[in-house]
Amino acid sequence: MTVAAAPSPVRHTARSWSSVPILLAVLVGLFLLHIAVGAKSLPLGTVVDAFFAFNSKNFDHVIVFNLRLPRAVIAIVVGASLALAGALMQGVTRNPLADPALLGLTSGAAFAVVIATSVYGLATMALLPWIAMAGALGAAAIVYIIARLVPGGATPLSMTLAGASVSAFLGAVISAIHLLNQETFENLRVWLTGSLAGRDVTMLYYVGPPMLAALLAGILLAPRVTVLAMGDDVAQGLGVRTGPLKAQLLAVVVVLTAGAVALAGPLGFIGLVIPHVVRLYVGSDYRWIVPYAALAGAAYLLGVDIIARVAIPPREISTGIITAMIGAPLFVHLVRRRTR
Amino acid sequence: MSRLEAVGIDAGYADAPILDAVDLLVPDGKVTVLVGPNGCGKSTLLKTLARILSPCRGQVLLEGKDIHALNTRAVAAKLGLLPQGPVAPEGLTVRELVSQGRYPHQSLLRQWTRADEEAVESAIETAGITQFADRSVDTLSGGQRQRCWVAMVLAQETRLILLDEPTTFLDLKVQVDLMDLFASLAHDRGHTLLIVLHELSLAAAYADYLVMMKDGKIVSAGEPDDIFTAERLKHVFDLDASVLRDPVSGRLVCVPVGARRRIVEAAQ
Numbered sequence: 001m002t003v004a005a006a007p008s009p010v011r012h013t014a015r016s017w018s019s020v021p022i023l024l025a026v027l028v029g030l031f032l033l034h035i036a037v038g039a040k041s042l043p044l045g046t047v048v049d050a051f052f053a054f055n056s057k058n059f060d061h062v063i064v065f066n067l068r069l070p071r072a073v074i075a076i077v078v079g080a081s082l083a084l085a086g087a088l089m090q091g092v093t094r095n096p097l098a099d100p101a102l103l104g105l106t107s108g109a110a111f112a113v114v115i116a117t118s119v120y121g122l123a124t125m126a127l128l129p130w131i132a133m134a135g136a137l138g139a140a141a142i143v144y145i146i147a148r149l150v151p152g153g154a155t156p157l158s159m160t161l162a163g164a165s166v167s168a169f170l171g172a173v174i175s176a177i178h179l180l181n182q183e184t185f186e187n188l189r190v191w192l193t194g195s196l197a198g199r200d201v202t203m204l205y206y207v208g209p210p211m212l213a214a215l216l217a218g219i220l221l222a223p224r225v226t227v228l229a230m231g232d233d234v235a236q237g238l239g240v241r242t243g244p245l246k247a248q249l250l251a252v253v254v255v256l257t258a259g260a261v262a263l264a265g266p267l268g269f270i271g272l273v274i275p276h277v278v279r280l281y282v283g284s285d286y287r288w289i290v291p292y293a294a295l296a297g298a299a300y301l302l303g304v305d306i307i308a309r310v311a312i313p314p315r316e317i318s319t320g321i322i323t324a325m326i327g328a329p330l331f332v333h334l335v336r337r338r339t340r
Numbered sequence: 341m342s343r344l345e346a347v348g349i350d351a352g353y354a355d356a357p358i359l360d361a362v363d364l365l366v367p368d369g370k371v372t373v374l375v376g377p378n379g380c381g382k383s384t385l386l387k388t389l390a391r392i393l394s395p396c397r398g399q400v401l402l403e404g405k406d407i408h409a410l411n412t413r414a415v416a417a418k419l420g421l422l423p424q425g426p427v428a429p430e431g432l433t434v435r436e437l438v439s440q441g442r443y444p445h446q447s448l449l450r451q452w453t454r455a456d457e458e459a460v461e462s463a464i465e466t467a468g469i470t471q472f473a474d475r476s477v478d479t480l481s482g483g484q485r486q487r488c489w490v491a492m493v494l495a496q497e498t499r500l501i502l503l504d505e506p507t508t509f510l511d512l513k514v515q516v517d518l519m520d521l522f523a524s525l526a527h528d529r530g531h532t533l534l535i536v537l538h539e540l541s542l543a544a545a546y547a548d549y550l551v552m553m554k555d556g557k558i559v560s561a562g563e564p565d566d567i568f569t570a571e572r573l574k575h576v577f578d579l580d581a582s583v584l585r586d587p588v589s590g591r592l593v594c595v596p597v598g599a600r601r602r603i604v605e606a607a608q
């Protein structure tokens with residue numbers, strides 16, 4: 001049973017905007033479902049009514065707007081931001097393992113926030129995003145310096161190892177601070193694993209606008225990321241000013257990561273896994289990976305958060321624990337697929 | 341007027357200059373080949389000419405204008421560069437790779453057009469990679485991959501094309517096919533090519549204009565018939581070799597005289 005000179009499989013993938021409506025429909029469906037489920041289940045019809053015919057005397061409508069909607073919006077913004085940041089980082093560093101969590105950015109942001117709030121007693125919410133940004137940048141710098149000091153320089157491997165070590169260390173310090181301080185113990189799950197439960201919607205007003213701007217900038221810069229992923233010399237030969245472009249992309253990644261951490265803590269695996277899943281469908285051109293990763297990341301975090309809320313009623317699991325529980329095996333599966 | 345010219349360029353570091361007062365006129369519509377021993381500054385010269393490196397002193401002139409006064413994108417619309425050993429992102433298809441060559445012709449306002457599509461298809465055809473156009477670059481052989489990169493540079497539609505060791509690590513037959521392609525680009529389509537090569541016989545066979553470098557200086561430049569001699573190979577490469585003319589192609593080839601041959605002579 002020989003197949004005469006079987007040609008290598010030609011990949012048929014959607015390299016256009018054509019799949020955007022499908023993903024948007026999925027996103028809207030998950031969004032409504034996310035709002036409907038919870039301690040008091042609401043029929044989907046009631047959720048839709050709340051949007052199109054809001055009645056302030058209807059208690060269910062009030063639940064939708066005051067309690068459930070903010071959490072769903074935060075899930076969308078955070079999921080899109082982390083996935084898009086991960087996609088950009090993978091392109092710029094030419095490292096398939098690059099991700100805001102794995103390279104230490106999210107734990108750096110969380111660490112800075114924990115130090116500022118627990119140790120220095122900072123209570124001004126407006127400052128937190130700035131502190132998170134400083135933490136993310138600081139951790140990225142430390143990871144880069146450690147990787148540079150490794151014999152062989154900042155290779156994808158040394159960057160990943162340095163990032164994992166720095167993340168583990170900062171996570172340990174965050175645990176220690178919380179364990180020594182009983183009153184803030186409840187906060188532990190937010191700043192150690194990330195959570196969407198009981199997040200303050202005011203933070204969304206602070207970080208939402210810059211995050212939306214960064215998402216848009218990331219999508220506009222995406223075609224250049226493909227050129228950059230072919231190496232600095234090739235990119236310069238094609239007319240890309242690589243230095244300024246890398247600075248712009250770093251700014252986008254830091255704003256998205258710090259904003260996501262300020263909203264939901266250091267959620268892992270989204271930035272790592274989602275771009276790889278998206279690649280299976282849209283190929284390797286970042287022009288398509290980046291926007292699709294944003295949509296898929298938003299849908300993924302909504303879905304994960306639904307599971308976090310309904311898995312063991314009436315209690316709730318930390319969203320960050322579910323992202324890791326689903327993300328880790330999914331990632332192993334993707335790696336096995338790639339090497340086959 | 342030559343489209344690309346180096347005027348007295350120094351490059352490298354103050355205490356360790358890599359290029360020392362290099363003057364070079366790249367002849368239009370010809371294949372110019374740059375040879376020299378490892379570390380002589382060939383790649384540095386190519387990168388300086390392509391505006392990737394800035395010279396400490398001197399000027400690179402692109403169509404008579406200082407290349408470092410032009411912006412990156414304007415240069416990329418006139419000069420294509422294929423660096424040494426480029427690596428495509430995993431999973432990128434051949435057509436996607438070649439499409440990147442259109443980057444200098446695009447902007448936020450001017451998106452993908454019919455002209456871009458035609459340039460990509462024509463580059464794919466010229467490079468002879470039509471049958472793999474929808475495959476991933478990383479599933480191809482070394483020679484096929486190199487053709488994809490050449491197609492990417494062709495899609496850029498520049499008169500000037502600079503290539504850094506495009507034939508290294510490839511089988512001889514593949515090297516010859518690539519050099520035939522380069523020669524045809526220059527002679528049939530009027531492109532100006534500047535190629536850094538390691539293979540001396542290949543350089544002598546395909547260069548219209550041969551440039552020999554040593555220690556950051558150009559020591560010899562001209563047609564291979566005039567400058568490809570045993571004495572110069574000894575001087576530039578410290579290589580003992582015979583230069584012969586192949587009776588079939590009429591081209592010059594160099595045959596290294598190894599240590600063993602010298603021992604045999606000494607014994608006689």
